[in-house]
Amino acid sequence: xxxxxxxxxxxxxxxxxxxxxxxxxxxxxxxxxxxxxxxxxxxxxxxxxxxxxxxxxxxxxxxxxxxxxxxxxxxxxxxxxxxxxxxxxxxxxxxxxxxxxxxxxxxxxxxxxxxxxxxxxxxxxx
Amino acid sequence: xxxxxxxxxxxxxxxxxxxxxxxxxxxxxxxxxxxxxxxxxxxxxxxxxxxxxxxxxxxxxxxxxxxxxxxxxxxxxxxxxxxxxxxxxxxxxxxxxxxxxxxxxxxxxx
Numbered sequence: 001x002x003x004x005x006x007x008x009x010x011x012x013x014x015x016x017x018x019x020x021x022x023x024x025x026x027x028x029x030x031x032x033x034x035x036x037x038x039x040x041x042x043x044x045x046x047x048x049x050x051x052x053x054x055x056x057x058x059x060x061x062x063x064x065x066x067x068x069x070x071x072x073x074x075x076x077x078x079x080x081x082x083x084x085x086x087x088x089x090x091x092x093x094x095x096x097x098x099x100x101x102x103x104x105x106x107x108x109x110x111x112x113x114x115x116x117x118x119x120x121x122x123x124x125x126x
Numbered sequence: 127x128x129x130x131x132x133x134x135x136x137x138x139x140x141x142x143x144x145x146x147x148x149x150x151x152x153x154x155x156x157x158x159x160x161x162x163x164x165x166x167x168x169x170x171x172x173x174x175x176x177x178x179x180x181x182x183x184x185x186x187x188x189x190x191x192x193x194x195x196x197x198x199x200x201x202x203x204x205x206x207x208x209x210x211x212x213x214x215x216x217x218x219x220x221x222x223x224x225x226x227x228x229x230x231x232x233x234x235x236x
Contacts, residue, residue: 035225044129044215045164045172047225059223095171111219112162114183116171 002026004096004117011123017084020120022096029077030054033103035113036070036081038092045095050103053079057105086124093119130155130216130228137234143204146231148216149197154226156197160219163192163201166230167212175214176201203233211235 007021022034035050049060051070058070069082079096096117101109131149138144148155148163155161161179164172174183176192179199189204199218203210216228 037227044229045217045227047217047227061224097172106223110177111158111160111225112174112177112217113164113172114174114177116173119171 002098002115004098004115006094006096006117006120009121009123011125012086014087014124014126016086016124017082018086018122019080019082020094020096020122022079022081022117024077024079024098027098030074032101033099033108034070034072034079035097035099036068036094037097037113037116038090038094039119040089040092043092046092048081048094050099050108051079052103052105054102057103059103059105083122086122088124091122091124093121095119130218130226132214132216132228132231134229135232135234137236138206139236140206140208142206143202144206144233146201146203146214146216146233148199148201148218148228150199150218150220150226151197154218154220155194155199155216157221158219159194161192161194161199162217163190163199164215164217165210165212166215172215206235208235 003025036048037045039045053072071080097113098115100114163176166172179194180192220226
């Protein structure tokens with residue numbers, strides 16, 4: 001069965017960086033795009049960007065450009081999300097989520113998420 | 127980027143039907159078929175309930191249905207059950223390769 005398993009909770013100080021991993025199993029990894037979505041406490045989700053896991057092409061949300069990097073390791077079926085220059089309002093649960101289809105850097109076959117990781121709580125606090 | 131607009135809360139009794147609205151603009155909800163709905167129980171990841179306005183994934187009850195008119199999409203749940211109590215979020219593709227979510231609606235089953 002499809003599974004997305006994320007790394008554990010993180011506590012970071014303002015200005016630091018965090019890297020969250022998402023290991024996929026149960027399907028052909030390179031055939032599907034992955035997005036990262038975060039959800040601050042008590043808020044709705046916020047889309048952060050997507051990655052073509054085959055070639056690493058990305059499309060980031062405009063408000064995170066320059067602070068976020070998504071990468072992929074096809075040898076371990078793992079996607080990574082790094083967020084830099086952390087601020088207190090980056091405190092959120094971060095999810096990886098699978099698009100049921102291919103994503104290029106400019107479009108996806110589908111714009112919804114059929115499977116989600118369990119979430120990773122990132123707390124930014126001094 | 128502004129979120130899609132959803133009512134903060136809705137409620138209904140078991141067996142009743144409720145509808146949750148999701149209002150956007152012609153650049154997102156009104157301009158594309160790419161509207162989806164997610165159910166989220168406390169402490170859990172969202173679960174896909176409806177995609178591409180009105181399609182139901184396999185395994186989702188046919189009590190859940192979606193529709194769209196103009197810039198507003200809707201999720202209807204018929205025959206309310208206790209386990210439907212959760213937060214519901216809409217999502218839409220927005221022009222310029224962006225995805226956007228609503229602020230969420232808390233459904234209470236009375």
